Amino acid sequence: MTEPVMVRILGVGMGPQHVTPEVAAALRGVDYVLAADKGGDGDDDGLLRLRREILAAHPGPDGPVEIITVPDPPRNRETGLTATGYEGAVADWHQARAQRYAQVLRERGGTAAFLVWGDPSLYDSTIRVMERVRDLGVALDFEVLPGISAPQLLAARHRIVLHEVGRPVHITTGRRLQEAVAAGLDNIVAMLNPPPERLDLTGLDDWTLWWGANLGAAGERLVAGRLGEVRDAVVQARAAAKAEAGWVMDLFLVRKN
Known part of the structure; x- marks a missing residue:
């Protein structure tokens, strides 16, 4: 029987100085970090660079944890969307993200982490996306650790x-x-x-x-x-x-x- 993938959803505030000891300890026990890459032409976006700074400041036993970047799917950002249209655009975006993350999690398995800005409970989609990944058939369990909002x-x-x-x-x-x-x-x-x-x-x-x-x-x-x-x-x-x-x-x- 295949072992389920463990995902740790970690609130990291806005940088290394906001990482709690609990989150730092959790980072030391993951195999890799998954992150959306919103940059272009092979360059990191600014928030991806900040994630790398967090990992460098809180390394695992063998150094900074590996970060696996996943190109972020486009989202409909038309300014004239109705409330229903906006919610539909976000739902489609979440589903596209889930499909990309599911592919990586299936291939790599182990224990993965997501570094969430602020706290995962407040205007963040990672928990919902992981539920969608599970609905796609990935054997997955996850835990959530809070951060500074x-x-x-x-x-x-x-x-x-x-x-x-x-x-x-x-x-x-x-x-x-x-x-x-x-x-x-x-x-x-x-x-x-x-x-x-x-x-x-x-x-x-x-x-x-x-x-x-x-x-x-x-x-x-x-x-x-x-x-x-x-x-x-x-x-x-x-x-x-x-x-x-x-x-x-x-x-x-x-x-x-």
Whole structure:
């Protein structure tokens, strides 16, 4: 009977300094790391380079763990997609990823790991993709270890609490921000944000904004203040973060005063 492949889904925050001792110990026990390569012309993308830095900083007994790159399948990123169209595009993308990962896992077996930015529980698809890999017939088991999430870093960098005393915080995506506002929510963390020109901030000029990009990594930028007054500063800071690092991930908290 073939032994099932073991996959470790490891939250790594935003770099080597955020890797917990638990995750570092798990890395020492894997045979290889699987990673999507979103670069072109044979060059690593910026986040793949950062993964290599994590492996170099936390080597196994024989040195840094081998990283197996898998070209990332394209995703439909049309700006005019409906909610249903967007969800369908993401589902197709996840299925294409699962098929590529399944091929590698079948061929190599052993114990593999995925290094997940932030924490695997929050706006990450790795768990869902592994479930799809299993549905494709790969004998697979997986475990999940937590990491430092982007909202945690945002709160720490701005020295704030994500919610008022006894109040909730709502976490959503940039494309669904106005949906949350319309529902009466007034303390919102938005992640997976589109570029500023495609982010709808209508009616929020008097809200307070705490914004950050590339937190804990190259290109880190922070902006805070009345949203209507700092909107241009966010645009400039986001562009600067991308120019410095070659990539950008940003998020923000907005709160009604």
